[in-house]
């Protein structure tokens with residue numbers, strides 16, 4: 001057996017599946033016929049933010065899209081396809097946009113670090129920096145600015161979700177759907193609610209107004 005093989009992961013998988021079957025012998029059989037998750041998670045690809053693990057959910061309970069810096073870009077058909085399937089077909093009730101502190105993508109954007117192709121993706125974060133520059137400049141330390149930017153980026157992505165036609169159409173037809181902004185602390189394993197829970201266009205407008213007032217944009 002090669003030392004480079006991944007047998008240890010396959011062994012762990014068999015042990016994990018067995019543990020679940022010990023609790024509920026028909027768990028996987030029942031799950032194989034359908035999924036009915038109530039949540040769509042849009043989060044960062046960072047290995048320290050294993051979404052279903054940190055909210056202690058089982059397979060079948062959360063639909064997931066992850067990318068670097070948890071961005072929701074209006075023309076990203078990967079993210080849009082996940083959202084469309086989750087909203088229209090699975091009819092999830094909650095979309096959780098979750099960022100995290102110490103995000104390498106956010107840090108690279110803030111410090112203008114060069115990593116190659118990904119710099120283009122992170123231009124979207126630099127758009128957020130440009131928009132809130134005056135507000136971010138009020139924070140003295142780099143760490144404070146980084147923390148603030150991680151939070152602002154989540155809030156901006158929540159608004160991007162809400163402004164999307166998929167969500168707007170769902171609200172227009174009376175579908176129950178809420179969009180939430182959360183941030184995760186990789187240093188303590190805890191999620192924080194950014195007090196952003198949006199269930200209608202009116203709520204979104206008042207959240208935008210609140211943020212723009214807080215950050216001095218209006």
Ligand code: CO
Nearest residue numbers: 044046103104
């Ligand atoms: Co990250």
